[in-house]
Amino acid sequence: MVSRRVLARAMLAAVLCAGAAPAAAQTADDLFNDQTLQRMDLWVNTRDWYLLRAYPESNERYPANLKWNGQTVTNVAVRLGGMGSRSAVKPALRVDFDRYAAGRTFLGLKAISLRNSYQDPSGLRELLTMKTYRTMGLPAPRMAPVALYVNNTYYGYYIVTEEVDEPFLSRAYGENTGHLFEYRWVTYYYFEYLGTALDAYAAMYEPRTRGTESLGSLYLPVEAMIRTFSQASDADFEPAVSQYLDLNAFMRLAAAQAAIAEADGLLGNWGVNNHYLYRMNGRNLHEIVPWDASSSIRALDYPLHAGHDENVLMRRAIADPALRLLYYDTLIEAANLFDSVDAGTADASAPGWLEREASRLLGLIRPAMYADQIKPYTNDEFEAGAAEVIAFAQIRGDFVRWEARRFKPGARPVY
């Protein structure tokens, strides 16, 4: 009698063998290729692996070897990652390639994250959300599903994720020598002005580059930006804020997050969250990069205006006619993307892009999920979560399009 667990492992092995690619001439694009389920191996000294899980609050780094697609990278550093997804049972991991050898990269990358899909039983939400952003031309980390083995033991389904760091900045913005900050959730915050004391901004925005510079060098432009959100006059709002923030990019990202029902993003239920802030070198202009989308795709009818009133920046930006138009146009663009059918398909009722992607990825990760014995949910919960995502993909486009057209400036009211 073959147990379901053994069967699941056998299916996983078959999928991994089918997805194995030749080792030659591999790039970061191959690593983040979500067309296959990839296998990744980590070896960590058993003492270190015990300690890493014994102290889940610690960010202590431990040496490891990593193998992917026939290539072994020795002396990488791993540490526990994640905030809400932090787990000692199924640890989310950050892998640094340059920790023990300054300047070293792997496939041009300084680091990767191995996200554990701890808060998403479907395992699909982050993959689909970041892919939506990227497909819409918004800078966002690349991701791919992997089956992770640690010390020759299967550790389950993970998502290998591009870190927001210098290589990412080069790819997204063509330069990487500016100031990069990771947003740390401290309390409910809505971009209100916190005064001239820079410590308040430093508590939320942790420097990821140029961290040794003075507080003033790091945070004076951030303070000025947030002050401008609040204090610029209505007439002067767009030009004044545009000195500090790429407003068009912000509005497009906010719209994309609304379309994908991101409940824990810039305008989410917990205030501002889950993003990086990047200030170009020698300029005061900031860009926002999304991160951690495990709370997206939550409700079919997630409102398109969630958080607009609470968030100072959004409340004022949406009052600007041009920015308001951009916001709704982007919502419609996202809805159209969700529902777009294959170019060669004449049937308009055929599954849209988002549903096709969800179904394809589901088929890819199902063996990894079933073989994953330490995931914090059952296989039934996984299937239920996946069904929610498929249903969202089928319906969300229509909802977003309908609502956006209702509120778009100049649109006829729809009743």
Added chain:
Amino acid sequence: MRALYAVIGAFAAALLGAAQAAAQTVPAGAPGSGAPAAPGPWLTIESIAISSAGAPPPPPAAAKNGFVWDNRPGLRYGDWFQLDVRALVEGQVRSVDPDLAGEGSAFEWSRRRIGIQGSVTRYVQYEVDYGFDETDEETADWRDVFVNVRPAAFAQVQGGKFKIPFGYERLTGPRNLDFVYRSRVSDTLTPGRSIGVMFHGRAFKRLLRYEVGVFEDDGDRPPELEPIEPLPDEEPAQEGRTWAARATVSPLRLTALPGKYNSLEIGGAYTRGTVPEGRNHLQGDTVFGGEFFDRQYYTKGPRTRFGLEASWAIGPASVAAEYIVSRDAREGQGVGSEAQLDPDLPEIEGRGWYIAGTWVVTGENRDGGVNPKRPLLQGGFGAVEVTARYEQLRFASAGAPDEPPSRSPRAANVAPNGDRAWTLGVNWYVNRWVKLRVNLINETLDDPELGPAPDASSLRTVVAQFGIGF
């Protein structure tokens, strides 16, 4: 400043005391004194062993019981009891370039020690020594506390706390060092003091000398080990015993050379011990300050050392050289692969050598230590000696050369680094108690990025040290 004034005061007192003492006592080693030339005011455990091994203990300098001043204060009761009070105070002013801390030149104590040594009958010698070697008085500790029993010159037993027998320069007491600092290889790779038992002796008319001992740990060099936190159900990491053996030969004693030329001594030594699991490998320190190879890597298992040494005093000149290799095992410290979890890693190897030469410009003999013929304030200027030393010390993995070097604490091929240094110096022996040393040291690191001053191509240290000891 109070410390500086204290040293200056002691310096002046020593000069005056020397002048008065010269009128009262007959110096050891002087014609007619009946005592051999003292190797220096501060005897080491080795010098006790040496002086007591070849012949019966010398009779007291004067046939006087009770309190005596024979270079130092002491008590004498015939042949059956002897006690000498020993003290040493050394202070130094040093400056470094680049001056990273911006401190300029600053005075600091280098050694302050007090102790007693002597004998009970002709068969038992003892020594007790307390003090500290650093500016920080927290480091004060009992240093040498031991008893040596000598039923025969070739079969002696020494027990207590004393230096593990390894390394010519390590076993040389501070007052007899030719330089302010020991060589990097000696300072870094030799074990220092521990509690143990040692069998030792001298045979064939001092042609051969041997020491074999077992000690409770690997000594106080380096001073602090950091055992790793034990996992559940795991015994705490323990430091194991260290075995040590050393042998030297003096081949020129077989020849007809005059005594002042036949002191050539060649030897070898070996230690084997176990240090607790953790980041406990030997680390490379610069003279400049800071490490060039810090304790970054996990080790577990035996630590072995192997050393070769040679020293020769030829009239007013001397030459000494040592070559030392240390190896720290890393059993089960790797991160693994498909084939094996937690594999053994190549040992961390420290390998270094030095060669040093000295010449007493004023002509005194080097053998047994420089004893000024004409001390200051006694019709002369003291003795002046010039010194030079070149040395190298390097740490690396003893294997895995094909793997890229890494700073990972479990790297098979650790990021290597080395320190090459030359030292030029002048020693002024003011009298038998007071000595002034000035050294210029230039260090060059193989990989400055791993050192204390990543932007500096070389590290320079100038140090002036004065010491008073009896």
